[in-house]
Amino acid sequence: MNRFSFTEYLTSNAGLDASLVSSLVSSCQTKQYKSGDYLLREGERSLHSFFIEKGLAKMYGIDSRGKEHILQFAPEGWFVADRESAYFQKPATCFIQAIEDTSVLLIDEAHILEMARANPGFLEFNNKLLHNHIRHLNNRIYQLLSATAEERYLSFIKTYPDILLRVPQIMVASYLGITPESLSRVRKDLAGKHAAR
Amino acid sequence: MNRFSFTEYLTSNAGLDASLVSSLVSSCQTKQYKSGDYLLREGERSLHSFFIEKGLAKMYGIDSRGKEHILQFAPEGWFVADRESAYFQKPATCFIQAIEDTSVLLIDEAHILEMARANPGFLEFNNKLLHNHIRHLNNRIYQLLSATAEERYLSFIKTYPDILLRVPQIMVASYLGITPESLSRVRKDLAGKHAAR
DNA sequence: TTTTTTAGTTGACATATACCACTGTTTTAG
């Protein structure tokens, strides 16, 4: 499995100079999680978000009927955060859990702002990340509003072919907002259509 | 109908000093739209987002079956933007349309970044806005994944009681991801439950 | 390895919500 060094990530994507980056990175704590470990639990208060250097995590909530709904998968090179706790100092509304052995960097919003003040390039980079994230979320909302289970699954395959191979179907179903049984049937139908040609 | 001056908004919420704010605001263009006018159409290229000072707009997409899906309502005091065009210089993927007579401020990302460089307080404010927006979107996704039509409607009433009164039911239905007929029945059921007590 | 748990498939059936058609009613435009 490949690993994303946060240092490399920043130097190559944010256009920052090496010394600045290393000062930021060295001020961040690294942490290891085994598959199944929680990075964050609902109700906890925590002021940092996570940058995944290696492995895979999921952010999810549990509804009143006890069902799990996955809000985000976070593979290496991605950020994941419960905004409620990390940016608004409230108890977390989600769980974040490793689904592979995972190593992360803990990042405080304070660090981000500090960096941004010191370096305008970083500010632009950070903004772009946030806008990009918003774009993704809008996209997902649009799909949930407009597309059938099959269409959403096809779109998932196309957008996250890598993740598809790394997580059980039951989690894909949860992400898509359907039951595992339904996903199984969607896949069967698609296989049939494909074979028919 | 009340009006939100962007100047007042910034001075009271972002903690900026008056001269800075007025220099920002004066560099932004104001524009008026009649109900039904488009602020932005799918496919257009445009580099600004909108701050609604008065009135109400909706951002929506049209799917392959010709159906409209509302991504966001934007009443006075809110921002609305197609990120694809405003921040990534691509053709817009959405329509933004006034549903009341509306007056807006056109804001360029360039302005935002400029302001942020000049004033750290503004940077924090802008970040908070973005994180808050992300929080809202996550919330909506969670609802679409986990809640029934009735639950989503109740949540809408609670979260946006003001908007409920200003838009036709058909738009609420579109926002919730259900048909107008279904919403009509949900309302009927709720009225029944309420009367039963 | 053996046992236990979790995941995936499939059938039968239930249900929420969509679709279509029709009817008033309200709003908008001429």
Add this chain to the structure above:
DNA sequence: CTAAAACAGTGGTATATGTCAACTAAAAAA
């Protein structure tokens, strides 16, 4: 003010997806 359009309610019916249960296969734990 009148005509046309958009909106809202309701019945009948269709359909996608959920629920429950049983069985097999695969993965994790002992």
